[in-house]
Each structure stands twice: as C-alpha cells, then as structure tokens.
Amino acid sequence: MPICLAVYMSVHKWRPVQGRFLGTSHYEKALGDLTSALLVLAAFAVMIAGVWLITRDWRDPLRGRGPALVLGVISLLLLAAVARGWQLHNFIDDYEKGAVWASEIASQMFFDRRGDPAEQIALLTGSARAFFGATGLLLAAAILLLTAIILKLRPRLTGSLAGILSIYAAGQVVSVGW
Structure with a gap:
C-alpha cells in the first residue's frame, strides 16, 4: 500500500x-533508466510464462488465450531486446568514431564517475552482445512454441524446450538490464 x-x-x-x-x-x-526497468519487468513476465510452458500439461488441447498471450509477451521482449542491443551498438560505434553526442553522453553517464573509459566500453559491448544473444534464444523459443501450437509436432518437448529457452533468455536480459 x-x-x-x-x-x-x-x-x-x-x-x-x-x-x-x-x-x-x-x-x-x-x-537508473525507466526503460531498463520496464525491460526487466517484461523479462520477469517472460520468466513466468516460461515456467507456465514447462509445467503445462501438453496432452490437453490448447484452449483460450494463454498460448497467444505467452507468444505475445515473448515477442515483445524479443523486440525490446533487439532495440536495446541496437541502441548500445550504435552508441559504441559512434563513440569510437568520435561523435560529439556520444562523447557527451559517455562523459555524463559513466566516464566521470566510474573509471577507465576502455573498461566501460568493453562492458557496454558485452551488454549489447548479451542482448543479441537473448534475442536469438527468444526467437528460438518463439519458433518452438509456434511448432508446439500450430504444427503440434511433439508439443510436450517443443513447448517445454521453449519454456526453458525463454527463462534463460529472460534471465540474461534481467542480468544486463538491471
């Protein structure tokens, strides 16, 4: 309250x-940044959806909006992770090229407070790679989930595997975004 x-x-x-x-x-x-907080909340939602995918009884027919909602949440986090990774990638490229706006943001954000600029750029590069890796895992999870829902090709295996991949990818987004 x-x-x-x-x-x-x-x-x-x-x-x-x-x-x-x-x-x-x-x-x-x-x-820190409200978009990072929203990204982390979306990742937590994907974790919950992943647990639902793992614990669901796949022998029962799919009814309702549950699978579509899970697929929508995974797709939302996928798009957000791509956008954040691309944003970090563009910032790093422009900073290395000497763009004025990137240098100003870098000095405001972390160079004046937290030490060596090369270390900070290396950390940002790792964060961008982690976002792109999570994007690949989320894409694989979405494809597996679609395989389980539409093609009904071993739904228990593909659905559970989609849950595991989505939990791992969401954990990656949480660790980088927070």
Missing part, C-alpha cells in the same frame, strides 16, 4: 519542496 501511495503522489503534482514538481524523477534516480 505505501508503494501505491508513493506512485499516486508522484504523478499527481506532489511538491515536497515548494515550486518543484518531482514527478517520476526520484524513480529514475533509484532505477
């Missing part, structure tokens, strides 16, 4: 200091 009250107060012009509206700025300070 206190968290809900804090969220409500944040978006409804709460001013602890006269004349200064905070909005969601304190959440951004705590979480």
Whole structure:
C-alpha cells in the first residue's frame, strides 16, 4: 500500500519542496533508466510464462488465450531486446568514431564517475552482445512454441524446450538490464 501511495503522489503534482514538481524523477534516480526497468519487468513476465510452458500439461488441447498471450509477451521482449542491443551498438560505434553526442553522453553517464573509459566500453559491448544473444534464444523459443501450437509436432518437448529457452533468455536480459 505505501508503494501505491508513493506512485499516486508522484504523478499527481506532489511538491515536497515548494515550486518543484518531482514527478517520476526520484524513480529514475533509484532505477537508473525507466526503460531498463520496464525491460526487466517484461523479462520477469517472460520468466513466468516460461515456467507456465514447462509445467503445462501438453496432452490437453490448447484452449483460450494463454498460448497467444505467452507468444505475445515473448515477442515483445524479443523486440525490446533487439532495440536495446541496437541502441548500445550504435552508441559504441559512434563513440569510437568520435561523435560529439556520444562523447557527451559517455562523459555524463559513466566516464566521470566510474573509471577507465576502455573498461566501460568493453562492458557496454558485452551488454549489447548479451542482448543479441537473448534475442536469438527468444526467437528460438518463439519458433518452438509456434511448432508446439500450430504444427503440434511433439508439443510436450517443443513447448517445454521453449519454456526453458525463454527463462534463460529472460534471465540474461534481467542480468544486463538491471
């Protein structure tokens, strides 16, 4: 309940200091970047969907919107991971080419605070690769899930394997995004 009250107060012009509206700025300070937090929440949703895929009885016929919802959540995280990986990749390329905007962002984000620029670029490169690796795993999970749903080709095996791959890929996104 206190968290809900804090969220409500944040978006409804709460001013602890006269004349200064905070909005969601304190959440951004705590979480770093709101898009990263949303990416992590989507990854947690994929983890839950992966557990559902593993524990589901695949002998029963598929009814309802469950499989379509799971496929939609996996696809959403897949697109988000591609977008974030591509964003990091473009930043690294432009920084190495000497783009002014990339240098300004780099100095604001981490160079002034956390040490050696070469180490930070190496970490960002690893993060971009992890996002692209998670994208490949999520794509494989989506294909396996479609195989289980549409083709009904060994649905227990392909559905469970899709669950395992999606949990692993979502864990990768959580470890990089958080």
